[in-house]
Amino acid sequence: MTDETDDEELTVGRAATRLGVTVRALHHWDEIGLAQPSSRSIAGYRLYTGSDIERLSRIIVYRELGLDLEAIGSVLDDPDTDVVAALEAQRAGLAERIEHLSSLSVSLDRMIEAHTRGLLLTEDEQRAALGPGWDPQWPAEARRRYGDTTPWRQYAERSASRTPADWQAVAETNAAFERALAEAMEAGIAPGSPEANALVERHREVFSAYFPVSRSMQVVLGRMYEADPAYAAHYDGVRPGLASWLRRVIDAGARAHGIDPDTATWEDDATTDDRSGCGHAAIG
Template sequence: MRDAAAADTAADDGLTVGQVSTRLGVTVRALHHWDGIGLARPSLRTAAGYRLYTAGDLERLHRIVVYRELGLGLDRIRAVLDDSAADVPGALRAQRALVAERIDRLRDLTAGLDRMIDAHERGPLLTAEQQAAIFGPGWDPDWPAEARRRYGGTAQWHQYAERSASRGPAEWRAVAEAVTDLDRALGDAMDAGVAPGSPEANRLVERHREVFSSYFPLTRRMQVCLGRVFETDPGYAAHYDGVRAGLAAWFRRIVDADARAHGIDPDTATWE
């Protein structure tokens, strides 16, 4: 807050708007506005009509600045200054309560920002023990860090991080269970001889895209690229072939067939 002594040297013939603006650290526009609404009008005018503020005007302006910095609105400030019956301590207590609410909201915002930062830097906001319990004993807690090194600059990693920031153990468990159920359904369909391009196979492809969109929005072209990775990457292939022998290759075939039905050439599809 500014020292009230700012008013004590006002000349008898007044100070200009510019001089008051400099002394109190408020804009000329604000002074004109306060004059226009009758909150703080200069007591003097020059022969040419320019505003001049007296020492008394400056004292009132100082009080306005003090209360404004405390967050009071101009109408409340007017009441505090002009209404002899105004409950000034009550007005200040009410303002203090509003400030306390804002502080609480800012603390919540800070916590949310911390979660978002952590999610961008490490993916799921889970301990190693929670990850093992949710994703199974085969889960490697270093995988998210590896994924960030490989894909951290992509839009999909940012989308994944944004979703991770809002998920706790229960939400991640639901995602993991959906993936497990999908793997089981894929294995059962392959065992049953479901043919690529059939309605049942296409429904499974659609289900896969919906489940994996829990991580980030997955387009059909992206899904084709994932199908290639699932078949050729040793880690992914081992996972799917661990569900059923040959499942990685079969899954790629049903994805490619569905893509062709939607006018996409699996051999040239790119990540988009």
């Protein structure tokens, strides 16, 4: 409510200031017929009377409750409009939006945490999902090394939506693939053979659970599997010599696609370390 009388007329600027809205809003409401000034100055400028200000005040009340301008017009001007029903509908819609925003807030919290921590699992959950050989310190180390790279961001985006069961499924897929690698090596599958190249493609598919891997990036991973003591120990623990065999298989697969393994690099400008693959044991 205001103290304006019908005898006092306010310019659009003064009316906007008095009501705490913009001049643009008053112009728009005038143009759509929601709140038109009762008079004009000799120069043609809008002039708002006390009754006009009262109507504008009511519009603002309903606008702050979230009603759209069409609904506000019906509430103010249509005698057949059930105001209570309109407000109840608005309340129901607001409840839905609140629920959505609450869910969004939780998702944002998880995404922030995933970019910060990597794995959103407790240490016990990590060991249960990823096996007794898993070190819960690996995600923190990977974040320190690779947190400014695109692969880490892609990894975090996947991690944010994963449950312990999801990670256990990823770990089981990795283990099954490693067994397939060991069986292929034992069977004498030669690097560059169709069978070996199929395993190279499967490696990229399995690794996509963490982040997309190009063929060039895959070569860098192969080097790391052989050269890094922790990775070499992991693969050689599955089958002696597997780390070097896997590197040779990946190199041969790259050559089949026109990539020179000797010059292949990690395709992320923010990465300067060839070990930036953040492989299975590094980030889960």
